[in-house]
Amino acid sequence: MLNKKNTPFVIPIFLPNVGCPHQCAFCNQTSITGVTPDTISPVTLRFLINNFLQYKEKDRRSVQVAFYGGNFLGLKKDYIRVLLDETTKFVKNKRVDSVRFSTRPDTIGVEQLDIIKGYPVSTIEIGVQSMDNQVLAMAQRGHTALDTEKAAALLKERSYEVGMQMMVALPGDDETKSLITAQKIISLSPDFIRIYPTVVLASSRLAVWYKKGEYTPWSLSRCVSLVKNLYLFFKSKKIPVIRMGLQASEDLSKETTILAGPYHPAFGHMVHSKIFLDMATSLLEAERGSCDKITIKVHPRSISKMRGLKNKNVENLKRKFHIKSLEIISDLSIAEDKLKIIL
Numbered sequence: 001m002l003n004k005k006n007t008p009f010v011i012p013i014f015l016p017n018v019g020c021p022h023q024c025a026f027c028n029q030t031s032i033t034g035v036t037p038d039t040i041s042p043v044t045l046r047f048l049i050n051n052f053l054q055y056k057e058k059d060r061r062s063v064q065v066a067f068y069g070g071n072f073l074g075l076k077k078d079y080i081r082v083l084l085d086e087t088t089k090f091v092k093n094k095r096v097d098s099v100r101f102s103t104r105p106d107t108i109g110v111e112q113l114d115i116i117k118g119y120p121v122s123t124i125e126i127g128v129q130s131m132d133n134q135v136l137a138m139a140q141r142g143h144t145a146l147d148t149e150k151a152a153a154l155l156k157e158r159s160y161e162v163g164m165q166m167m168v169a170l171p172g173d174d175e176t177k178s179l180i181t182a183q184k185i186i187s188l189s190p191d192f193i194r195i196y197p198t199v200v201l202a203s204s205r206l207a208v209w210y211k212k213g214e215y216t217p218w219s220l221s222r223c224v225s226l227v228k229n230l231y232l233f234f235k236s237k238k239i240p241v242i243r244m245g246l247q248a249s250e251d252l253s254k255e256t257t258i259l260a261g262p263y264h265p266a267f268g269h270m271v272h273s274k275i276f277l278d279m280a281t282s283l284l285e286a287e288r289g290s291c292d293k294i295t296i297k298v299h300p301r302s303i304s305k306m307r308g309l310k311n312k313n314v315e316n317l318k319r320k321f322h323i324k325s326l327e328i329i330s331d332l333s334i335a336e337d338k339l340k341i342i343l
């Protein structure tokens, strides 16, 4: 579990679909971020950073300005410099520590990396989405898995912290392809991962396919199960998964924004709850005797994960194992990802 004090305070600057060579089939950043496509001026950037800095907790170790929602290295050279020059002023004043941005793998090249050399960029997130070329083609990404491999090598050479974003449930995707994608991503040694289930966003190409019956969104439970396996896979390789599911926002909760698909504002929590349910189930299955009354001990920070959304895990376990009384209590001596059952 990440300690909040050790994680950077991130100031998100959204540049929706700015710098993108075209619109990928699943994407509509305006729907996700609630911001209409536009570049921002240095004055606006300064205003946004200053505004966010007011909310920084005193004990946060570092501050990062993050450019999200578009394809940062696809922006015009001069504009990249304008944004980084402005942000660097905050770094020089010691109010910000570093910069991060997300970008497409096929825009990460020597020429682009030379532009950002010398600026305080510490972290680059690559929009990998899939390492299956057929899935990439169906999503109209316009790049291949090889572009991601080359990009990762270039970033590692230059010692950037590298994040990788993958999607599941894209057209043509399935559990096996997603697990192979995870395997290939692991071989590129990223520093962290984000996993996003595909949802049908209004005004995307996917929305057209969905309406024509050419794309069937995955159910929430199928996506939770797959992402759970991916999370455990990355965890076993000691690669942190820092986000699962789209960040909840007012815009996303509108019915007109997401037409269909496995969206849930607490998607990541659902994945963790499923992991706790599986752990408790396998421990109880190993117990042959009767268990009328049981107590499950977990770390205080894991209580809600053990309970599940709306106490679903508790109900599920009681029903499955004919338990009359099930109590969940906190115990600081137990690791956050473990549990102990007392019969």
Ligand code: SF4
Pocket: 017, 020, 021, 022, 023, 024, 027, 028, 029, 069, 070, 071, 104, 127
């Ligand atoms: S997925 Fe990324 S590259 Fe594709 S349109 Fe959206 S922001 Fe641009």
